[in-house]
Amino acid sequence: MPEHTRNKEEKNKILKYISVIIVLIVLASAAFVYFNGLNSSSKKANTIIVTDDIGRNVTIKLPVTRVVSMDPSNTQMMYAIGAGNLVVADTSYDWWPSNATSLPKVEMDNGTASVEQVVSFKPNLVLATTIQSTAIIDQLKNLSIPVLVLEPQNISDIYRDMYILGNVTDHQSGAIKEINYMKNYISNIHQKVENYQKVSVLYMLWPDPIYTVGPGSFINDIINTANGYNIASNLSSPYPIIGNETIVSDNPQAIIVDNGTGISNISYFQSNPIWQNISAVKDSRVLFLNYTESNEMNEPGPLTIYAVQIVAEFLYPQAFT
Amino acid sequence: MKGKTFFISFSLVILTIFDFLISVAIGPVHISLNSIISVFYDKIFGFNYSWTYYVIIFYIRMPRVILALLVGSILGLSGLIAQTIFRNPLGDPYLTGVSSGAALGAAIGFLISPFLVTPLAFSFAMLAVGITFSISRTDGEVKAEILILSGISVSFLFSAVASYLIYLKVYNLRGVLFWLLGGLYGANWNEDFWLFIAALIIFPILIYFTRELDIILLGDEEAKSLGVNTGRVKSIVIILSSLITSLAVSLTGIIGFIGLVSPHIGRKIFGESHRYLIFTAPLIGANLLLISDTIARSSPQGEIPVGIITSFIGSPLLIYLLYRRRKI
Structure with a gap:
């Protein structure tokens, strides 16, 4: 009987210790989040926040000068709005325009790219689709490299994504020109049929x-x-x-x-x-x-x-x- | 007891015929029973028949239903043989490397051309089985324990290469995934015919060894004292069942669970003796696969890989039988 109570007391002691530790951890993490948050908001001077195609709010430091594109569709939109010269690396699937084929390639046979390699291109913006695993997008984010996930599901998404790219790369007029060209082209076809x-x-x-x-x-x-x-x-x-x-x-x-x-x-x-x-x-x-x-x-x-x-x-x- | 066993076996045959008719009548396109009968009637008597229904019934449903029956019975029988030869309740027809060999072949096929998937799957399945056997043959005898280990090693090796290719090289991931989970969507009369011929040749040989299979269950020593050359029987039986399994797998992808569960269901109903099991295990497999495939292809959202359905139907059935037996 006495042994039983002693056991109980010991258990209580351990429980107390554990709860103290938990409280400390919670406090520490709250402080960390608070100060971290302060830090990043103070840097917001010349940044832009855009919502990408999977609903993430991405904060991008301006000006964007080095872009790694991890999908041909993203590369093509960059070139079409006149921002092709900012692309420093793309994929082996890229085939259009011909300039895009001679760029350094991000190694990714079937989706997942190597974070190390992407970082080595020193990008200040990475363009990706949902083929990339979220783990890689998060890793890049932790290295303060913003990742925009652009994956148009229909034709009006293309216009929106070109517009976003135009804003982010400071090629607004190029984007609007391309969007209007496409809209005209398509409405011409549509009228005929x-x-x-x-x-x-x-x-x-x-x-x-x-x-x-x-x-x-x-x-x-x-x-x-x-x-x-x-x-x-x-x-x-x-x-x-x-x-x-x-x-x-x-x-x-x-x-x-x-x-x-x-x-x-x-x-x-x-x-x-x-x-x-x-x-x-x-x-x-x-x-x-x-x-x-x-x-x-x-x-x-x-x-x-x-x-x-x-x-x-x-x-x-x-x-x- | 004997009368009861016969009665259950007989009702299993009736059930198969019933399932067959039901499956022909069910599909994503609704065809009324009346129209089905009139298509048959008009075809036989040379009247003008509805081309749409005719093609759906004769070129899409019938070949597929028959393929399900053939593949289901092949997996059921091969599973039974694997469990007996390895004397292991976890035995399944893929233990000798068939599935991972086929997966590698299929992955290469998906890389090169969709039309090479089946031939490459078959060749690589046979290659894997061949390697497994050449490893486990010692002094001209195949030892079950070594066979199971070499089968597993070869399987892992082939799966590793297949995973590498699928993960890094194959663009059509959904296609590969669908193949790996199995499906009878490609069924046509040609495939049915060749698989039927193969079954017609191999099944009787396997059935011929019924008595030897019973004796093997007793253990190698007992078998030797009863004058059965276990090494020879095991080799023949396992090679033949691997061959026909490879053929089935290369046509339909890796349909899991049927081979594992059908013999167990058979055993729970008919007991250990191979005299009944050799017929009932394939029949149970055929019914399981037929019902599963009918559900898989009739889904309104488009086709579901049949492997998902077989597990969904087979597991509860086996769990129920295990539970009932425990209570008695």
Whole structure:
């Protein structure tokens, strides 16, 4: 019995110690956060705060002079608004404009970049998409290198992101000029095709299983802008798998085949009983995108206007004669 | 007891036929029972039939349903054999390196061309199995313990290379992930035909060794005293089941759990004897996969990898059987 009470007393003692330590830790961290906060707010003299595409408020010190771009779409937007000379490094996927291909490359085979390497380019701004893991974005942030996540999901997002880049890099007029050029280009195309009856179309990203573009995806917006009807627009995710059955029963009038599928000939469809009698195959209305065209389709940016044109001319050739 | 076992086996066959008919009638595109019957009727009597329904039923659903039955039974039977040969309740048909070999082949396929995925998956699965066997053959005999260890080592080696490729090189991550979780979306009559021929050749050989499998369960010493050459039987049986599993996996991706759970469900119902298990384990596997795949392809949000569904259905079934047995 006495031993039992002693145990209890000891337990209480330990509990007390632990609670004191916890209180100390909480106080210390509160102080740390408080002073840290003071520090950063005092430096706000020549900074700009922008909200990026995933809703983060990013504080960027001005002027921005060295930019590392971790996605071709971001590189292209930088060049399009006339701020290309600020880009000091990009990726091996970059192909447009030709200046971008000769820049030093951030090593990242499939997404994740090396933080060390990014830091070695001494950037004061890093542009990324959600392909980069948040851990890397946080690491760069801790090294006080701001990261803007720009990933347009539709055509108006491109305008907004170009506008943001214009503000951040002090190329406002270049951005506005490019935005207006794109808007004009697209509305010209739209006017030519908008009065035709909508053609139903299947966009094929991958053949087996068939991945396509659904609502909320960038390519879906391109198809809509070109007055097409995407047969997957009622599915529930941006990049859904579409079943053979659904394709057969929806019977698309046209098919667009991405370069990534490895399919480049209509005989692939004609030799398959599932595809044979689909309108698009019977009428040979199948478009096989080449490498460049697929890039234009998949990389939101200044080249998107050509993607819209490709789709519009394919769906309504009579409007472009 | 004997009558009861026969009755349950018989109802399993009936259940399979029932599942088959149900699965043909269910899909993402709603086709009424009436239309299905009239498509068959019009086709047989040469009337004009609805092309859409005809293609969906004959070229999309039927090949897929049959592929599910074939692959399910292959995984069920191979799982049974793995558990018996390794005398380990955790045995599954992928233990000899089949799945990680196939994964590596598929990853390379995804890098080069979508149309190389299946042939490369099969070649690399067989390569992995071959390496596993050449490591574990000592003095012309295959020892189960060494086989299991070399299988695991080879699996890890192949998975490491596959993960490297998938993580760093393959652009179509969702495609690879979907393949790794398994799916029967690519089904066509051609695949069904060749898999059926393979099963037609290999199943009877495996069934021929029923008695030997029972004896192997007793242990190597006992088996030798009963005059069974365990080394030879084990080699033949495991090589054949790995071969047909590789074929199934290369067509459908890595469908987990069926091979592990079907023999256990069979054992809980029919007992340890292979006389019934050799037929019921594949039947249970076929039904499990068929039901899972019907759910996977009928989802309104687009297709779900079937591996997710098999675990979702198989686990509770096994847990229920384990629980019931404990109570008795």
